[in-house]
Amino acid sequence: MSSTHIQTENLSRYYYLGDQKIMVLRDISLKINRGEFVVIAGSSGSGKTTLLSLLSGLDRPSSGRIIMGDRDITDLTEDQLAPVRNTLTGFVFQAFHLIPSLNAIENIMFPAELRKDPKAREKAQSLLDQVGLRDRGKNFPEQLSGGEQQRVAICRALINDPEIIFADEPTGNLDSENSEGIIQLLVDLHKERNVTLVIATHSQALASRAGRIIHLYDGRIEKG
Amino acid sequence: MNIRFLIREILHGKSQAVVFILCVALSLVSIVAINSFRGDVQHSIASDARDLHGGDVIVHSRYEFSPALQQEISRLAEQPGIQVARTWEFYSVARRADGRDSLFSNIKAVEAGYPLYGTVDLLSDRDFSAVLQPGKAIVAPELLDRLGLVPGDTLLLGESSVDIVDTIRRESLRPVDFFTFGPRILVSAADLARMNLVQQGSRVQYETLLKIADSSQIEKITSQLQALAIPGQERIATSTTASSRVKRFFDNLLFFLSLISVFTLLLAGIGMQSSLAAFLRPREKSFAILRSLGATGSFLLCHYLVIVFLLSAIGCTIGILSGLLLEKNFSTLFGGLLPDNIVLGGSLADVLEGVGLGLVVVSFFTFLPLSRIQNVKPAAVFRKEIESGRTNRSAYVLTGCGIILLTGLVVQQLDDLRIGLYFLGGVLALITIISVLISILLRLLSRLRIASLPLRQAVRSLLRPGNATRTIVVTLASALSVLLTIYLIEYNLHATYIASYPEDAPNLFCLDIQKNQQQDFLKLVGKDVELFPVIRARLASINGEKVRRTAERKKRGDSLAREFNLTYRQQLLSDEVLIKGDSLFGRVSEQSGLIPVSILDTVADMGDMKLGDVLMFNVQGVPMKAEVSSIRSRTKSMLYPFFYFVFPEENLRAAPQTFFGALKVQKSEIAQLENTIVNRFPNISTINVGETAAELEKILQKLSAIINFFASFSILAGALILVSSVLATRMSRIKEAVYYKVLGANTRFVLRVFFLENFILALLSSGCAILVAQAGSWALCLFLFNIEYDPSWQMSCIMLILTVCLVVTLGLLSSVSVLRQKPIGFLREQS
Incomplete structure (x- = not known):
């Protein structure tokens, strides 16, 4: 098994705003090793979230290639990406993005149920216990605080034992106390599960705990 | 007034605006068509009232006129400027001269001069009064067909024979001819005695027509005759006040069609309210922002009133024009049921009436969603969930006024206070029953532990906030239950009287x-x-x-x-x-x-x-x-x-x-026995009940097809609410679809969830409709028609399948854009 987990080659991404071409990422080539904890840092508009969404296969590059493990995911269709998202990766969002019609435990179970895991509920309950939300399983997202929602989102990302966890500003919507809790949780799970952790953030507290920081500036890797 | 704001608001919610416009149009189409048709029927009957009745004054009785009345008529007949013609109308059996065949027929014996107004047009184009001489008969073409006769042949009527001299092309007194169960035979009154068909107790309609040259005398003469007539037995009327079978038939038919179109109007009104609420809901945040920037509630209300007015004006125009166009083509729909002198087409009065109706309907169904705009508070900017504003006291007062206005409209349309109130009560009861049913079913669904993930998600989606599940089911189920009830009643009447004529029933x-x-x-x-x-x-x-x-x-x-x-x-x-x-x-x-x-x-x-x-x-x-x-x-x-x-x-x-x-006779022996009876006893009338029921059924089928046509408009109201609901919950659907995809679901999974959601919606709607229609039809058959009830489950199944197809197709088509949504686009917008 190769030690490189994610690799990009000359990755670029641009958008059109009317006739104007907006270049968000330019010629990004990088490698992230298996089990590495990487933070993508940079100021607002530097392209952190875009890079993260390209690495995770949520978005498609304008040019360049993305290889995840041994697999080139650049040209995969949405449906071909579905099993990758379901089993290989997990995603934690700044805005949590929990399904509002499902309660906490159902939200966590959902990815496992997609792959027809008969132990989905047990696993979800166990994860809830681990993040200290044992009694909050039946609560709907609107009944949970921001910190609780993010912990549920992290459990959801973990339920299928993914190899890679992507997180986009996971503490961006939280107060300092809750932020610290989430940071600790992410650090712990990286250590315990040896997952590859890629986080886009401008939180110094979080960046300081990472193994490597990739600094982006104006769509280019400045450092890292 | 900020015009740019208005245009931007309309364009921003154009899909919901289109649904709203269609709901307004739908609410008016059938009612405008029916009202315009009513006007045309009344005009055709009123403008040709004298032709329709054949005289200025009509004296009618089922018995020979009382001596005093007869004496007065005879006296009047001798006066200059007054013409009188007597007629005798009854049913009897006409026979071929060789006795081989006979036919139950409608015989009308008329005196010279008949009809005093209008015409009897003959196939030969000859003058009626010149052709109809004693010993002669003019007959309807179907009599010739059914008895295998031609003009020149002899026909036996009672104890006498008459020669067929011509065939009837059109009678102005009978603009439609499906009210009589036998073909018409016109004979001279001079032959009446020879026939010997009018005997003691015979069912004869005696009529005397008077033509009065000085029209100012009509009322006076009518009053004179009324004073002499036996109340309840002898009826005196003028051509403008006289009732006719044609008028009664159209009164009844139009009444039923009015019921259906008012029903459609109410359902489309619910659609209007639902689509307007869906149009306004995503804007509540904008309202709060505008309020925080200093815009007053009145400013917002005024602008949205103008928007609603503009959209309603477009909807009304489409509705009125479509209604008038539909009415123009009623001849295709009604076939032979229309009076042959009717001129179909809209008038300015129809347009104005449509505008008035539109105004009432739109006002009633839009004021509640509109009144809530004023209540949006600026503080709502800071909250995720925006308060839609409580209904205040003025809204209750307005609702009360609206209900009175709507009741007035229904009563005016049905032209009957009691039935109007019963109807509204009935519709309210129907909607309440279905609402209760759906509430129970949704509650049960929400508590169900469902193992299948897509099915569970579909159920959760149905219960999604802002989803118009209840409104869709109530509207669709109400419309479907009416359609199914009409079918079931028709089916059971057919099954009882036509398909399985009771073994022991006389025929x-x-x-x-x-x-x-x-x-x-x-x-x-x-x-x-x-x-x-x-x-x-x-x-x-x-x-x-x-x-x-x-x-x-x-x-x-x-x-x-x-x-x-x-x-x-x-x-x-x-x-x-x-x-x-x-x-x-x-x-x-x-x-x-x-x-x-x-x-x-x-x-x-x-x-x-x-x-x-x-x-x-x-x-x-x-x-x-x-x-x-x-x-x-x-x-x-x-x-x-x-x-x-x-x-x-x-x-x-x-x-x-x-x-x-x-x-009770063997079917094959009926014709022979009828011949034998009428050959021996010409005064006895025989009715082949099975054949008569079959004739009646043909008319019933035609009428039920017309009623079904109008009832199907109410289905459209349900379909529009469904589309409106899908549009209203588009953001929620996109969100869910994106989350599913991010978590690893493929398009097939998302499609399955959407399919199942619509499938359950269709099952709930048709299930409620079947339950209500079966219970209602059973009660009607048992207690009103006194016939056995056959639930005809296959039709219920067909309706269920069709509803599923309609709802699933509409639901999925409206969700196509949701399915195409890329996760990253949505997530970026949300961040």
């Missing part, structure tokens, strides 16, 4: 058997047939209160104003049971001096009669007082003979009477 009725013909008749038919005495009479009063004939005649269905057939016998018929009273005539004490009468429950309901009530009858001029001694009910269908009023034999034995016989 040949013989009427007008004279007293002295009884024995010979029984010998001729060679069967043990019970002959029922028939004494014709009218009900004059109940407990001293006169029967209000004008009001009764306006009633839809049977009325107390008509002539009844009384009978006498000492025991119940085999299909009768006593529901009140100890025995048929047991309750009346001899001291009271009243004659006991047993009445049927149906007539008891018509006149709110009960045991002990005193009924005054007019038996062909002779008053007869009776007391209700018992109330009977029937256990079999209408195909078996029945009588509303039964008297003891001794009280009616001496009254002028004929006899009625109901025979």
Whole structure:
């Protein structure tokens, strides 16, 4: 098994705003090793979230290639990406993005149920216990605080034992106390599960705990 | 007024705006078409009223005119400027001269000069009065077809023969000809005596037409004749006040179509409200922002009033134009049911009426969502969930006013306060029942532990906030239940009377058997047939209160104003049971001096009669007082003979009477037996009941097709609400679809969830509709029509499948853009 987990080659991404071409990422080539904890840092508009969404296969590059493990995911269709998202990766969002019609435990179970895991509920309950939300399983997202929602989102990302966890500003919507809790949780799970952790953030507290920081500036890797 | 703001707001919610416009248009299409059609029918009848009735003054009776009235008519006939023509109309059997075939026909004997107004157009284009001479007959073309005759052949009518000299192309007195069950034969009044068909107790409509040159005299002469006429027996009317079968038929048909179109209007109104609420909901945040920037509630309300006005104006225009276009093409829909002189087409009055209707409907159904705009608080900017604002007191007052306005509209459309209120109550009850049902089902669904993930997600989606699940189901189920009920009633009537004619039910009725013909008749038919005495009479009063004939005649269905057939016998018929009273005539004490009468429950309901009530009858001029001694009910269908009023034999034995016989004959032998009977007894009329029922069914089928056509508009209302709901929940759907995809679901999974959501919606709608329609149809068949009920489950299944197809197709088509949504695009917008 190769030690490189994610690799990009000359990755670029641009958008059109009317006739104007907006270049968000330019010629990004990088490698992230298996089990590495990487933070993508940079100021607002530097392209952190875009890079993260390209690495995770949520978005498609304008040019360049993305290889995840041994697999080139650049040209995969949405449906071909579905099993990758379901089993290989997990995603934690700044805005949590929990399904509002499902309660906490159902939200966590959902990815496992997609792959027809008969132990989905047990696993979800166990994860809830681990993040200290044992009694909050039946609560709907609107009944949970921001910190609780993010912990549920992290459990959801973990339920299928993914190899890679992507997180986009996971503490961006939280107060300092809750932020610290989430940071600790992410650090712990990286250590315990040896997952590859890629986080886009401008939180110094979080960046300081990472193994490597990739600094982006104006769509280019400045450092890292 | 900020025009740019208005345009931007409309364009921003253009899909919902289109649904709103379509709902407004839909609410008006059928009602405008029906109202315009009503106007055209009334115009065609009113403008040709004299042609329709054949005279300025019409004197009508089912008996020979009383001497005083006859004397006055004769006196008037001698006056200059007044023309008189008498007619006799009745049913009898016409036979081929060789006796090989016969046909139950409508015979009208007319005096010279008939018709005094209008024309009878002949196929030969010759002048009617010149052709119709004594000994001659002019007949409807179908009589020639069915008897295999041609002009020049001889026809036997009663005891005489007439030569067929021409065929009728059109009669202005009969603009539509499906009211009579036999083809028309016009003969000269001079032949009436030779035919010997008008005998004691014969069912003849006597009519005298008067043409008055000085129109100012019409009212005076009418009053003179009315003063001499026997009330309740002899009717005097002018061409403008006279009722006609054509008018009555269209009154009834238009009434039912009005019911359906008002029903559609109400459902489309719900659609209007639902789509407007969906149009406004995503803007509530914007309202809060505008309020925080200093915009007043009135500013917002005014702008949205203008938006609603603009959209409604477009909807009204589309609705009115479509309605008028539809009406213009009614000839295709109604086929041969339209008067041949009717001119279809909209008028300015129709347009104005449509605009007025639109105004009322839009005002009623939009003011609640609009009134909430004012209540949005600036603080809502800071909250995720925006308060939609409580309904304040002025909204309640406005709702009250709206309900009164709407009730007024319904009553005006149906032209009947009582029925209008019943109708609204009925619709309200239907909606309430379905709402309760759906609430129970949704609650059950929400508590169900569902193992399948897509199914569970579909159920959760149905319960999604902002989803119009309840509104969609209520609207669709209401519309479907009405359609299915119409079908089930028609199906059961067909099954009872046509498809499975009861084994033991009589299929040949013989009427007008004279007293002295009884024995010979029984010998001729060679069967043990019970002959029922028939004494014709009218009900004059109940407990001293006169029967209000004008009001009764306006009633839809049977009325107390008509002539009844009384009978006498000492025991119940085999299909009768006593529901009140100890025995048929047991309750009346001899001291009271009243004659006991047993009445049927149906007539008891018509006149709110009960045991002990005193009924005054007019038996062909002779008053007869009776007391209700018992109330009977029937256990079999209408195909078996029945009588509303039964008297003891001794009280009616001496009254002028004929006899009625109901025979059960092999189908193949009916024609032969009819020939034999009428050859031997020309005055006896025979009715082939099976054939008559089949004829009736053809008309019923046509009418139900028309009613179904209009009822199907209400389905569209449900479909529009469905589309509106999908559009309203588009963001939630996109969000869910994106989350599913981010978490690893493929397109097939998302599609399955959406499919199942719509599938359950369709199942709930059609399930509720089937439940309500089956229960309603069962009750109607059992209690109104007195027939056995067959639920015809295959039709319910077909409706269920069609509903599933419609809802799933519409739901998925409306969700296509949701399915195409890329996760990153949505997530970026949300960040």
